[in-house]
Amino acid sequence: MTDKKLVHIVDDEESVRRSIGYMLRTSGYRVENWPSGAALLKDVRTVEPGCILLDIRMPEMDGLAVQDALAQRGVTLPIVIMTGHGDISTAVRAMKAGAVDFLEKPFEKASLIGALEAAFDHIAAASGAATRAAHAEQKLAALTPRERDVLEGLAKGLPNKTIAYDLGISARTVEVHRANLMTKLHVRALSDALRIAFAAGMGEDVEAGPGDEGLQDIQPNRV
Template sequence: MSDKKLVHIVDDEDSIRRSVSFMLKTSGYQVETWNSGQAFLKDVKHAEHGCILLDIRMPEIDGLEVQRLLAERGVTMPIVIMTGHGDISIAIRAMKGGAVDFLEKPFEKAALLGAIEESFARIANATSASARAADAATMLAALTARERDVLEGLARGFPNKTIAYDLGISPRTVEVHRANLMVKLEVHTLSDALRIAFAAGLGS
């Protein structure tokens, strides 16, 4: 039995499975690939524990449904979502469902490895949800009320224009608040900001 960290790649595109497998294997990970959500669900109870790299758009059973069924079966492996450009709101729903991160295709190797390492950190550290919620609440306390409103809108999957309309401010002002809250939360990506927002109960 290998002591390498195992990543399950679930994607119906052969080219994605091959390229991502290569990226991960050359970075020292063990990889298993699955060409559909059904194939993975069928064998998951016998699968070795690791993290799951799950595509959103697949025929028959999409990534969100796979995620839901895994949760229903008590599978606790952390999930990283792979998504196309038009699927950000779906990816946000996946994060609300407990996904660690989402990667927008085409993604850089550094982004992939960062998301995978975050998944294994979650396994290793198994921090309780209540501790994460407390940490997130502490971080959100640094935001102004308006910055928190903007973060709430982002956590609901709304674009800047919708948030601006709802709050009665300009899209440019939303962008300014968004930039400021990212600085205060000390994050560089939207998914990192959303992870904090969801842990604190925003976007529900």
């Protein structure tokens, strides 16, 4: 029995599975490759526990559909989403459905390892939703009402321009509030701010719609 952590790579491109697999094996992980979400779902009841590294854009069944199917079957393995075509609405949908993090291809080794370690931390963590919500609310208490309004819009998957229109302010002002709230929450990436927002129950009343700002909205230090 090995103590190495297991990563299930789900991607329809063999070259991607091969390159990521090599990267992970040389970093001390074990790897199980799956050519499609359907292949994983077929054997998911018997797979060894680990983290799922799941591609979004796949034929027949995309990553979000696979994520939903896993949830319906009661599979609680942590999921890290990877995509080459992501936008903020896709990222929000994945995180609201329980994804630990999301990565845009091509990604650096450090980003991949960081996301996976966060996923494995979820396996080890035993804190309940109430504790997470209380912790999140404690952090959100540092925000002004307007900063919280902006974060609520982001949690709904709305682009800056839509948030600005809804709040009756300029898009530039939204950017300023967004930068300030991330500073106050002590986060560098929007994904971390969203994680806090979701833990506090923000963004739950509206389904995320198509965003028009692209994945740059979920990259560190871009405000």
